[in-house]
Amino acid sequence: MALDYQPKIVGFLCNWCSYAGADMAGTSRLTYPPNIRIIRVPCSGRVDATLVTKCFQQGADAVLVAGCHPGECHYSEGNYHARRRFTVLRELLSFLGIEKDRLRLEWVSAAEGKKFSQLVSEFSAEIAHLGPRKDNGKAAGGSL
Amino acid sequence: MARIGVFVCHCGSNIAGTVNIAQVMAAAQTMPLVTFVADNKYSCSEIGQTAIREAILKQKLERVVIAACSPQMHEATFRKTVAQAGLNPYLLEIANIREHCSWVHSNDKAAATKKAIELVKMAVAKVARHEALFTKEIGLTKKALVIGGGISGIQAALDMANAGYPVILVEREPTIGGRMAQLDKTFPTLDCSSCILTPKMVEVAQHPNITLLTYAEVKSVRGFVGNFEVEILQRARKVDASKCTSCGICWQKCPEKIPAEFNLGLGPRAAIYTPFPQAVPNIPSIDLAHCRYIKYQEFVARGEEGKKPPQCRICERLCPPQAIDWEQSDQVLVEKVGAIVVATGYQTFDHTRYGEFGAGRYPDVITGIQLERLLSASGPTEGEVVRPSDGTHPKTVVFVSCVGSRDERMGRAYCSNVCCMYMAKQAILLKEHDPEVQSYIFYIDIRAGGKGYEEFIRRAQEEARAIYLRGRISHIYQDGKKLIVRGEDSLLGRPVEIAADLVVLATGIEPSAGAKELAQSLNISYDAHGFMVEAHPKLRPVESRTEGIFLAGTAIAPNDIPGCVAQGSAAAVKALAVLSRPSLVSDPMVAIVDPLRCTGCFACQRACAFNAIDSQVTRDGKTIAVVNESLCKGCGLCVSACRGVAMNLKGFSQQQLLAEVNALWR
Amino acid sequence: MTIPDVIRPPLSRPLLIFIEAHSGQPVSRCNQCGKCTAGCPAAWAMDLTPRQVMRALQLGLDNDVLASSAIWLCLSCQICSVRCPLEIDVAKVMHSLRHRTQEDKTHPGDKNIARFHGVFRGIIHRYGRIYELGLAGLNNMVSRRPWAHLKLFPAMLRKGKLPMRPSRIKATAEVKNIFQKVAALEERFSTPSELTKGDR
Amino acid sequence: MAGRTYAYYPGCALHGTAREYDVSARLVCQTLNVKLQEIKDWSCCGASSAASLSPLLGIALPAHNLKLAAAMELPITTPCAMCSYRLKTAAHELKDEATARQVSEVLGSAVGPEVTVEPLLQVLSEDLSFPIRKPLTGLKVACYYGCLLVRPKSVLQFDDEENPQTMDRLITALGAEAIDWGLKTECCGAGLPLARPDLVHRLAYRIISLAQRLGADCIATACPMCQSNLDIHQKEIEAEHGEKLGLPIFYFTQLLGLALGFTPRELYLHKHLTNPLPLLRAKGLG
């Protein structure tokens, strides 16, 4: 594994909890590796298969989906939808020849800046350890 | 093609100290559709905002990206800024290069700069696909509905009426007042319950802004915040309220007597009755299930042979103004309201489920509410506390806490919140009524968290000499005239047995009958017990998850009178915040269906937690989904549920999010 | 059971873990309401009341629990279990504790009862059925109180309530076999040490 | 009920201290056309002692008898509350697969949980239209169920745990009066009279004296341990409390037998230590 290998991670963060949690990491000046690019979504339940597969198709090394803790969803149960979809998506990934672990679902509240920074650090390290994608960098095309 | 302007903020050194602003600006110049790039020391300052406004006008910018702090911080600010320059406020995107970049990557300036550039690139790609969005103004009915006329509902109705808005108060029983009307004195100050309640009840009846509908129930609710349509069933009293003078002759002379619900069976009432002397309104109702004339009519209608029951009609004959109206029938009223307050209150746990406490077999094992009636000067014994079995004065009284509370066996894990306090109150009152009374209070722990509550418990211990025993009762049985109560003094670790004259079960609080059904018809959430669920347990405690429907009192959870009154007022303020608006403004970031792509599978509808998706038939006969924009909250669940890619979310459309992803690799 | 002057709760609570697993009962859930003890017919005779047994388990006072008379005085009447507001089967916990003392060969907190059960079991083992006169006699012998209950015997014998000879069954071998196999199986399945790992 | 046949499990006590229960049970069953086929070579259910010391033994011993009954293809009935409790509990526990596997290993063959066990009280209460020859008019009876018939309801599925009515209804059908009282299902001390007589005396005293204070002439039981704890120890209890109790303790089958016309002697009433004959004579039933 090359030492200078820098994975690229796309993070879909829900507006109400996790995006604010990432803000909190900033406000608290907690550093984490610069590998993640955050896309704001209203709810973790908004993230669908097309978005996730698009990331991998483009060459993302990993995707993080984060939302409010169960029971705390701003829209009452959007995160449960996300959780259900997540299991299916991981299956889909392995079908496409991508390690399941490259997709992660996490609950981060608006107050959990520390959790967020740790999460990104760990996830980056984990993905760096996994190394570059072995499926020729791009998932099988076609939208789902 | 749109002309995009990019503004990069230094935030003093907050951003500029880590991110190389010049490099970001240079990169932005090369991004597609970007026609103007500038930087600002402090974008949010007045100088910064003016600079942005001027650039929009001068450079004829059609879209704006501001690379600065988190949108949580200043999105609203900058939407206003661009709007002032004549741009649609939704044609703005913020790249968060502070919280998500400079502040977290201060240790690697090059990487931070690279990341900032990518964040700007994503924002540019997204903003290019923004559409102008327009808020809509929706009219509203400036009238409120309050369901339930206990102290919570009364308070809410009065506060709204006093603020100048019309209110309809619907109460199921023949009178308002709720459970508080049954209480004798109230903790922690021992004011007489009816002395503080009756004036409020009268105020409700006389308030020009309040329409009081008692003996009535809400049948159905349609619509949304500002525009609810409610069907109310007004049950027939068989008494013409416009004629009745409340003289009371009818209920004194009616020969049919049944146990009075208001006194929990401790005394009788007539078939034509008002629940208690200070009832509001003080118009009697005929209890159809027990009235002899009604039974007579039913007998005749059945055409049976045999001895006819008596016709009776004594009330009709004796009523001076001839107010009895046998023709009166149930009516359905339809009303339009803008906001609803649900205050349907509680009932107490049915203790007959406890076999070990005699399952209701022992007459001298009574409930807390029954003791309130016995203590009350206007109660069935005129304030004399006597044993139901033989009318003697009890000297040894045992209180049993947590009956139907904190008991998973009974499916009730929660604490009923008020019983610790009312047991103390009743011990004090018993002592006042009869100094020879010795009270024993079995408790698990004493929950007295309110203002002056702990002090009140001490009064029960010191002044009323109540003996507190820590332990739960296991068994009550009759031994002659005595009731043997077996518990443990868990502080000594020994079993305890007390031969009591009277046992008072502190039965827990549960939602009123029919609460779940009402919640269903209102489309608001309720928990496993039937308590209404708040939008947020801490921050939105009197709002339901459905906009425009508010909650108060014991309908939410067990609570005491101070809490109920506070919630009644809080719910009124929340409802007034809706009613007082000139019109309602809709959030334009809602879902939208592409009618050409929609297959009518309604996966979206199943995903939507807010009932915001209706069906509609197109001209060519296809049934497709349509979003009710006033109900939609913009969560986007429907979008991910829609396999046909017919559903989209304005402001977070599929194209926009994909553009952000793609931008990362361009 | 001796009560120490100061309780120093230990960091690990192996007995709690074992009992919760063995009995399937959430002892940690007990909120010490005391209802079990309030209804228990034998609580007044116990050194630790049923509630206190639950408490001592929660606190990790394992030796106190295992040496208590409570677990032997428990009559398995189930009053505690059916009335516990937190749906803890206290009687089952008592059972599990008794089994545990057997496995650990702990000195029983009530010798008479423990011995009685032993004698009772021995008689079934031997005859396949209970032989009451033998039970009483043998129980007296092993408890070294040969004259206990003596007042009752004459009246009972007179009334023909105590047959002199045991009611034997033919298939005593089968019953003996049951005892043997149970003993063998229990040897195999008793793994308390494994169950007690992982708590602190 | 009438005409049905049961695999009869008397239990050890009914061959010893509780002979009169066995005798009276057989007599009334015969009269009421309930056929009892004693399980051949049944063995002890283990009572509380087996289960106290080993959970597996506590199931295996009754399961052995369940197996014998299963071979007879008959439901089991037993007069003894302890036996019915142990048999039913075993049948219940056998629903658990792991337990069933262990037990079949012990017994050498599988035993299903499907054998039904009904206490004799239940069997005889199914049809209360008895051919009564001598109604028990004027007799006030405290029906005492003890713990083992009703608790826990989730397993035994018999009657209310706190205020059962089966025996009360049966006694009422005999023309007697069943008093309402609160210690119907209180424990009498079960199998501990030998090990801890002090305990049994205290519990029995509470039960007997309450029944008496509430006006009962006697107590009816459906368990040999209840009967013997209340009856055999009554003299000693009286001595300890310096109080004359003298409350006869019947098996419900004996009261049923009296109403069906059997004589006290036929029902072995002379076996009781607290002599019930004066009471019966006083009520014109002796």
Ligand SMILES: Cc1cc2nc3c(=O)[nH]c(=O)nc-3n(C[C@H](O)[C@H](O)[C@H](O)COP(=O)(O)OP(=O)(O)OC[C@H]3O[C@@H](n4cnc5c(N)ncnc54)[C@H](O)[C@@H]3O)c2cc1C
């Ligand atoms: C024994 C006892 C003593 C107490 N003592 C005290 C005390 O001393 N001090 C104190 O602070 N608190 C005391 N409390 C608590 C107090 O009673 C409550 O806090 C208070 O009465 C609750 O008021 P509420 O308006 O929420 O509910 P309620 O009083 O129950 O009012 C709800 C009303 O809604 C009506 N309703 C229900 N469903 C519908 C429907 N579907 N449609 C229309 N109407 C409906 C009901 O008929 C009722 O009139 C005591 C409680 C008990 C049980």
Ligand SMILES: Cc1cc2nc3c(=O)[nH]c(=O)nc-3n(C[C@H](O)[C@H](O)[C@H](O)COP(=O)(O)OP(=O)(O)OC[C@H]3O[C@@H](n4cnc5c(N)ncnc54)[C@H](O)[C@@H]3O)c2cc1C
């Ligand atoms: C350790 C601890 C943990 C807690 N945990 C929880 C929990 O988990 N959940 C929960 O619900 N509650 C919790 N609470 C309770 C919670 O903190 C309070 O309920 C809540 O914060 C009170 O808010 P407040 O606005 O009433 O008062 P405060 O938060 O005290 O706000 C009062 C404000 O007024 C200002 N102020 C004071 N005097 C003046 C003046 N003269 N002029 C101008 N300004 C003034 C003060 O500076 C302060 O900013 C906890 C409390 C403690 C102590």
Ligand code: SF4
């Ligand atoms: S807009 Fe945000 S980043 Fe810029 S100066 Fe203001 S606070 Fe700082």
Ligand code: SF4
């Ligand atoms: S008698 Fe007539 S006027 Fe008087 S209270 Fe009754 S209905 Fe009203």
Ligand code: SF4
């Ligand atoms: S008709 Fe008779 S029974 Fe009916 S309300 Fe009138 S007086 Fe009462």
Ligand code: SF4
């Ligand atoms: S308030 Fe007191 S009595 Fe009532 S449930 Fe809670 S702890 Fe029990």
Ligand code: SF4
């Ligand atoms: S899920 Fe999509 S296709 Fe199906 S009904 Fe909804 S909008 Fe139409």
Ligand code: SF4
């Ligand atoms: S965006 Fe959410 S609230 Fe709106 S229609 Fe879709 S699922 Fe319902």
Ligand code: SF4
């Ligand atoms: S009854 Fe249950 S919760 Fe209460 S002390 Fe006993 S075991 Fe604990």
Ligand code: SF4
């Ligand atoms: S089962 Fe044991 S601990 Fe429980 S109440 Fe009965 S004797 Fe007491």
